[in-house]
Structure formats: structure tokens, C-alpha cells
Amino acid sequence: MEGIFIGVLCLSGCLTFSTCLLHQYHFVSDAMTWTEAQSYCRETYTDLATIENTEEMKKLKDTVSAAGHSSEVWIGLYSHIDWKWSDGFNQSGAEYRNWESPDPNNFAANEFCVAMKYYGRWFDYFCHSKIPFVCYRGTLEDSDFVLVNTAKNWTEAQRHCREHYTDLVTVRNDTDREKIHKLIPSLLLVWIGLYRDPQIYWSDGSNYSFSSWYRGYNPLGSMKVVCGVADLDEGGNWRLFSCEERKPFVCYSVPTVKTLVKVRVELQDSSVDLNDPAVKEQILKEFQERLKEKGLSGVTLKWREKADGKVFHKEEKGSDKKKKTEL
Ligand SMILES: *[C@@H]1O[C@H](CO)[C@@H](O)[C@H](O)[C@H]1NC(C)=O
Numbered sequence: 001m002e003g004i005f006i007g008v009l010c011l012s013g014c015l016t017f018s019t020c021l022l023h024q025y026h027f028v029s030d031a032m033t034w035t036e037a038q039s040y041c042r043e044t045y046t047d048l049a050t051i052e053n054t055e056e057m058k059k060l061k062d063t064v065s066a067a068g069h070s071s072e073v074w075i076g077l078y079s080h081i082d083w084k085w086s087d088g089f090n091q092s093g094a095e096y097r098n099w100e101s102p103d104p105n106n107f108a109a110n111e112f113c114v115a116m117k118y119y120g121r122w123f124d125y126f127c128h129s130k131i132p133f134v135c136y137r138g139t140l141e142d143s144d145f146v147l148v149n150t151a152k153n154w155t156e157a158q159r160h161c162r163e164h165y166t167d168l169v170t171v172r173n174d175t176d177r178e179k180i181h182k183l184i185p186s187l188l189l190v191w192i193g194l195y196r197d198p199q200i201y202w203s204d205g206s207n208y209s210f211s212s213w214y215r216g217y218n219p220l221g222s223m224k225v226v227c228g229v230a231d232l233d234e235g236g237n238w239r240l241f242s243c244e245e246r247k248p249f250v251c252y253s254v255p256t257v258k259t260l261v262k263v264r265v266e267l268q269d270s271s272v273d274l275n276d277p278a279v280k281e282q283i284l285k286e287f288q289e290r291l292k293e294k295g296l297s298g299v300t301l302k303w304r305e306k307a308d309g310k311v312f313h314k315e316e317k318g319s320d321k322k323k324k325t326e327l
Pocket residue numbers: 088090091
């Protein structure tokens with residue numbers, strides 16, 4: 001092949017839920033429950049707002065402020081609260097709790113492990129904190145509780161208990177709890193086996209990796225699911241509430257931008273066939289890389305095939321006008 005060839009490239013942006021520079025936010029002032037707001041957003045736009053970076057945080061705050069609103073708005077965040085025992089215990093007594101009110105209060109949406117104070121009450125706590133812990137020896141039916149007075153984070157404590165005893169301690173009732181708290185020296189806080197996985201999600205299924213939580217409490221009570229707001233009073237930072245509360249909300253939409261671009265290639269090497277799938281793929285890859293360098297990561301590129309199944313056609317003199325109208 002030799003000469004000048006014309007091909008048509010189809011650019012489409014933000015057709016997926018991937019990072020998209022064109023997330024557009026829409027403030028809705030009607031107060032609804034989180035689930036109602038989600039339905040409304042899915043019907044009217046794309047979904048409840050997803051926020052994936054600081055630029056989007058700013059964009060969302062600007063959208064809400066411009067609408068004259070200055071407090072909490074639902075966004076697409078939600079979380080399952082599912083406490084589990086380290087040893088997997090799930091029978092009668094697995095639901096026993098002895099929280100110190102107002103815990104569990106999930107400070108900064110980052111307290112996933114449970115500690116017992118020397119007087120027997122429980123607190124949800126940062127799993128990375130290093131404190132002593134209580135393991136049990138033998139089986140749960142006939143168990144022996146052991147205080148390990150060495151400061152470790154929850155995961156290290158779990159490993160230690162599993163290596164040297166049976167597991168971190170499971171607390172099934174007041175009898176268990178009293179036996180354990182008698183082991184704890186005054187003023188000490190110790191890990192017990194209760195924990196939960198973060199389980200924080202976006203309504204549209206986007207990856208939860210960026211976060212901007214309010215550095216304060218998110219009381220959980222006995223709720224099984226909690227939903228997220230951006231609180232404009234707290235710099236737009238996120239907090240968790242009962243999903244049943246009624247609040248205004250923010251939806252997002254993804255404009256599906258489609259553009260056709262004519263690509264003109266001058267070939268001097270007669271051994272190259274532009275319509276070879278590998279060659280076409282290679283050219284696409286290079287364009288994609290260049291778009292990425294310019295920060296356009298949500299754009300998909302595809303070649304447009306003509307009726308004969310080929311993309312590149314030799315440019316004929318005088319045919320230019322016809323091609324342009326076709327585009
Ligand atoms: C309790 O745990 C066992 C073993 O992991 C599992 O087979 C069973 O389904 C669980 N029961 C409940 C009620 O979750």
C-alpha cells in the first residue's frame with residue numbers, strides 16, 4: 001500500500017461509569033429518602049452523585065451552593081453494617097452487644113473493630129490502633145479466656161490469638177462478659193473478636209477509592225444500612241445517616257459525547273497494510289495514549305468501517321467534498 005489514505009475514527013466519551021471528567025451534577029431540592037432519591041436520579045439522570053476526586057468534590061459543592069443550599073444532601077454512598085466474630089460464631093449469643101452509648105459511632109467512617117473497656121463496655125475503634133487483647137483457649141463451649149498484655153493492632157492481635165490459642169474472644173452473654181472484664185486491669189482497653197468489613201459502596205457501582213469523610217461521629221445504632229450525605233456545613237465532607245431520613249439530593253448525568261474524526265495517513269512504505277487489524281489496533285493504541293497524556297481517560301476510540309468492512313480508503317482526487325458531507 002502506498003499513497004494517501006483516509007479513515008474515520010469514532011470518539012465517544014463517558015459512556016461507562018469509569019472516571020469521567022464530564023460528570024455533571026444536578027441538585028434536586030425535594031426532600032426524599034435515599035432510596036426514593038436513587039430512583040428519581042436513575043429515571044431522570046444517570047444515578048445519585050458519585051464523587052471520585054477532589055475536582056468532583058469542588059464541582060458538587062459549587063452545584064449545591066449555586067442552588068442556594070448549604071447543608072446536607074444525599075449522594076450515592078451507602079454502607080452495610082454487618083458485625084462478625086473473628087471465629088465465625090453465628091449461633092445464639094452472636095448478636096449479644098454491650099455498647100457504651102453512643103457507640104458504635106464510626107468516627108470518620110473508619111471504625112471497624114471493637115474494643116472492651118476495663119469496666120466491660122464496648123467501643124467501635126480504629127483497627128490500626130495498638131492495644132492489648134483477649135484470646136480464648138479451647139472450644140467456645142468450654143473456653144478459657146486469656147489476656148495478652150501486648151499492644152497490637154486488631155489484625156496482629158487476631159493472628160497472635162490464632163497462633164497461640166484458638167482465636168480472639170467471642171462474647172455471647174453477660175457471663176462471658178463478666179469473666180473477661182475481670183481479666184482487664186484498670187483503665188485498659190482491649191480488643192475482642194467483633195469486627196466488620198468496611199462495605200462502603202457507590203450507588204452506580206463505581207469503585208470506592210477516593211473519600212472525603214467528615215472527621216466526626218456517624219452514630220450507627222442498630223442500623224443495618226446507612227446512607228451518605230455531602231454536608232455543605234462541613235466543607236462538603238461526607239457523613240452517614242439513616243437512609244429513611246428525607247433530604248434534598250444530588251444526581252449526576254454523563255453526557256454521551258460522540259465525535260467523528262477523519263484521519264489522513266500518508267504511507268510511503270508499501271509493505272504496510274493499514275487495514276490489517278494489528279496495524280489498526282496499534283494506531284488506536286497510540287491515539288488512546290495521547291488522549292491519556294492530555295488527561296482524557298474516559299474516552300473510547302473505535303474505527304468506523306465502511307460498507308466493504310474496511311476502514312482506510314485511498315484518497316481519490318475530487319472525492320474530498322463527498323466525504324466531508326458524509327461525516
Ligand atoms: C453459620 O455459620 C456456618 C458456618 O460458617 C454456616 O454454614 C451457616 O449458614 C451460618 N448460619 C447463619 C444463620 O448464618
